[in-house]
Amino acid sequence: MLKLSRLSWPSLEAATIVFASAVTLVFGLSLLLISKEMNRAYVSYHQSISTDATSNVGDEVHRFLLHKKHMVATFLTDNLELVTRIASRPDDKQLYQTLNIKLSRYFTDFFATTIATQEGQLLLRSHDNKINDTCLADLRDYINSGNHLIRAHPDPIANHFDILVDFRLGTKKLIFFVSFNTNEISSLLKTSAPDKHKLMIIGTTENTIEIKPLESHDHIQNRLGSHLTKNENNRTLSSFHINGTSWNVIDIHNKNLFTDYKQQLLKQGSIIYTFFIFITVLMCLALYVGIQRKNRLHEFLVQKNKEILALNKKLEKLSLTDGLTRLHNRRYLDIKSTSEFNTARRLNIPLSIAVIDIDYFKQYNDLYGHQAGDECIINITKQILKNFRRSNESAVRYGGEEFIIMNLGDETSTFVERLKKLLHAIEAMQIEHKGSEISNYVTISIGIAALPDDKCESIRDLIHKADTLLYQAKTLGRNQLVTAISNNPGVNLAPR
Numbered sequence: 134m135l136k137l138s139r140l141s142w143p144s145l146e147a148a149t150i151v152f153a154s155a156v157t158l159v160f161g162l163s164l165l166l167i168s169k170e171m172n173r174a175y176v177s178y179h180q181s182i183s184t185d186a187t188s189n190v191g192d193e194v195h196r197f198l199l200h201k202k203h204m205v206a207t208f209l210t211d212n213l214e215l216v217t218r219i220a221s222r223p224d225d226k227q228l229y230q231t232l233n234i235k236l237s238r239y240f241t242d243f244f245a246t247t248i249a250t251q252e253g254q255l256l257l258r259s260h261d262n263k264i265n266d267t268c269l270a271d272l273r274d275y276i277n278s279g280n281h282l283i284r285a286h287p288d289p290i291a292n293h294f295d296i297l298v299d300f301r302l303g304t305k306k307l308i309f310f311v312s313f314n315t316n317e318i319s320s321l322l323k324t325s326a327p328d329k330h331k332l333m334i335i336g337t338t339e340n341t342i343e344i345k346p347l348e349s350h351d352h353i354q355n356r357l358g359s360h361l362t363k364n365e366n367n368r369t370l371s372s373f374h375i376n377g378t379s380w381n382v383i384d385i386h387n388k389n390l391f392t393d394y395k396q397q398l399l400k401q402g403s404i405i406y407t408f409f410i411f412i413t414v415l416m417c418l419a420l421y422v423g424i425q426r427k428n429r430l431h432e433f434l435v436q437k438n439k440e441i442l443a444l445n446k447k448l449e450k451l452s453l454t455d456g457l458t459r460l461h462n463r464r465y466l467d468i469k470s471t472s473e474f475n476t477a478r479r480l481n482i483p484l485s486i487a488v489i490d491i492d493y494f495k496q497y498n499d500l501y502g503h504q505a506g507d508e509c510i511i512n513i514t515k516q517i518l519k520n521f522r523r524s525n526e527s528a529v530r531y532g533g534e535e536f537i538i539m540n541l542g543d544e545t546s547t548f549v550e551r552l553k554k555l556l557h558a559i560e561a562m563q564i565e566h567k568g569s570e571i572s573n574y575v576t577i578s579i580g581i582a583a584l585p586d587d588k589c590e591s592i593r594d595l596i597h598k599a600d601t602l603l604y605q606a607k608t609l610g611r612n613q614l615v616t617a618i619s620n621n622p623g624v625n626l627a628p629r
Contacts, residue, residue, distance in 0.1 A: 149420045153413050156441070160409050160448075167452060168398045170464070175394050178532070182327045183370035183384040190325045190332055191373035191382045194318055198283060198296075198377060201313065205296045208239050209309050213300065216309060220248050220302050223256040236311065244293040244312040251276060251306045268295055268312065275308070283378040284336060285315055285343040292344070319347040322382075329387040330370070334380045335361065343380060364388070416441075455530040457507055458514040466529045466537060473541045474592035477584050485548040485583040487538040488599040489517075492576045492611040494534035496568030509564055509575055510534065516562065520555045537596070545583040545616075552579055552614055560612065571611050578606040579614035587617055 209216060212235060219228045236243045247257040247264050253273050255264065267286040275281040275297055285294050291314040298309045322332040323346035334344035341360055361369070365385055373382045416437060423433035453465040461469070477484035491497070491513065498506040510530075517528050517536060526540040540548050556577060564575040580603030582595050589595040598617070606615040 149417060149424075153417050157410055157413050161406055163448070163452075164402050164406055168402050172391075172395060172398060174463075174532070176391060179327075179330075179386060179390065180370055183330060183386070184373075186325060186327050186330065186332060187371045187373035187382045187384050190321060191375045193321060193325070194334075194378075194380070194382070195376050197318070197321075198375075202296050202298070204240070205309070205311050206298050208236070209298055209300055216248065216300070217302050220256055220307055223248070229257055240311075240313060242313045242317055244291055244314045246312065247310045249308040249310055251308070256307075264310070264312070268310075271295055272297070272308070272310065284380065285334070286312075291315075315344050316347065318344050322346040326384075329390050331385050331387075332382060333385065334375075334382055337374065337379050337381050458511060458530050460514055460518075460528050460530045460536070462529065463531055466527075466531065466539070469527060470539060470592040470596070473539060474584075474595065477541060481585070482542050483540075483545055483548075483583055483585070484595070485540045485543065485545050485581065486595050486599045487540075487548070487552055487614075488531070488580045488596065488603045489536040489538065490578050490603055490607070491534035492571065492578055492607075493566065493569045497566055497575065500566075500568040506534075512562060512564060513559060513575070513577070516555065516558050520551060520558065537599075545581075545586060548583070549581060549614070549616055552581065555579075556612070556614055576612035578603060578611045580604070580606055581614060581616035583616070 212232070215228065215232060215235070219225065219232055222228060232246065233243075236246055245264055247255050249255050249272055253269070253276050255269075265286060265288060267284075271281065271284065271286075272295075281295075281297050283294050283296075285292055293312045293314050295310060295312050298311075300307055300309055318334070322334070322344065326332045326346065331346060333342060333346065335341060336343050339360070368385045368388065370384045370386055372384075374380070375382060420433070420437060423429060423437075426433075453461060453468075455462040473484055476482075491509070494506065494509075497509060501509075513536075514528075514530070517538065521528050521538050521540075523540075523543075525542045526538060529537045529539070531537045538552075556579060559577050560572060560574055562575070566573065566575045569576065580599045580601065582589070582598035582602060584595065587595060587598050589598060602615045602617060606613050609615065
């Protein structure tokens with residue numbers, strides 16, 4: 134027996150080393166996969182806010198230009214007598230000066246004006262050459278095509294764009310030509326850019342820079358009309374065309390936005406992995422000592438095995454838990470939701486999905502800071518857990534200020550009623566939110582989709598349906614919930 138016992142030690146030592154190496158390898162691979170997923174989510178998040186920023190700014194600029202054209206037309210109507218007198222007497226400098234004074238008072242961003250014939254001949258010539266060759270080229274294009282695509286013109290005094298409005302002097306068709314500086318658009322680009330992003334406007338044909346965020350005039354002048362660098366092209370996340378112009382709004386992220394985050398993940402992963410290897414080495418040493426102490430071998434191995442299992446369970450739990458709220462995270466949802474969807478389909482029982490989003494949360498962060506934003510998310514999480522803690526439902530932090538509640542088995546109408554109470558309970562918490570456009574306090578919007586009412590072939594389709602209804606709730610004014618009922622789809626079920 135002694136001989137057999139001695140022969141068993143080398144194999145046990147080898148098994149210990151193999152086991153420790155395997156655990157270290159598995160842990161390292163798991164850490165790598167988690168880091169990749171975190172990096173992918175980080176990139177996806179910035180791509181999403183970039184797309185939102187360019188589309189929102191593009192729409193805002195389009196509305197700004199339409200309003201500007203309307204204001205020019207209104208000004209022309211109100212001052213038609215003066216404009217026609219100038220058109221009849223183009224050499225009268227006093228009339229021209231009066232027109233400029235009125236335009237300066239009417240438009241804070243007024244730059245220059247003139248009147249042109251349908252043949253492209255200028256009736257008025259500014260002595261300071263504010264109406265330059267590019268302005269005249271746009272005028273000719275407008276006369277030839279009848280379509281005016283707005284673009285920016287660099288100028289030593291101010292970069293500007295033109296608005297053209299037709300009017301008649303007797304039987305003659307004339308063009309009222311007004312130029313405005315681009316400062317308001319530049320300011321919009323600066324204030325609308327997400328953190329660590331830069332918005333600018335480029336030409337659609339040659340990708341030349343036309344308007345940048347509000348900066349020093351010299352800096353803009355040095356870059357206007359130039360092409361994006363190769364590095365800037367590589368860092369462009371999204372682009373949006375502005376209707377009625379030759380402009381695209383683009384979003385360029387900071388040079389080190391993604392590399393810094395990767396380095397941060399690498400640093401954190403290295404620290405965790407090094408610590409894990411250190412623990413593993415200590416365990417191997419402890420096992421080796423235990424092997425030498427025959428009388429304590431069994432207890433030692435059992436104890437260490439329990440520690441390893443507990444550590445693995447803890448790591449598994451951490452990988453499925455959101456660090457801030459301690460709710461389940463998106464990875465847990467990916468695992469759990471498919472199983473619940475299949476169960477609901479197989480047993481023909483209801484499966485309800487609610488997508489919840491905090492209204493105007495970006496403005497909340499901007500106004501109160503990210504630490505207060507985290508506290509707001511934690512308080513809302515407590516209210517969710519207070520109202521939804523049954524064994525047949527799960528609450529998940531889906532990302533940022535978005536949550537998902539999944540319920541298997543309850544009737545959809547019952548689930549909706551509970552969500553109504555949650556919507557009221559959140560506002561009743563009276564978390565101050567001066568940046569909200571609908572309330573003095575923090576509110577939420579909810580979109581709800583459910584089987585079998587919503588005909589979906591996969592859990593992804595069901596979540597997408599709920600997300601679409603959430604967007605509808607926001608469109609309808611926020612602080613409400615929207616669901617789709619088979620006999621009356623798209624009904625606003627928010628208690629007002």
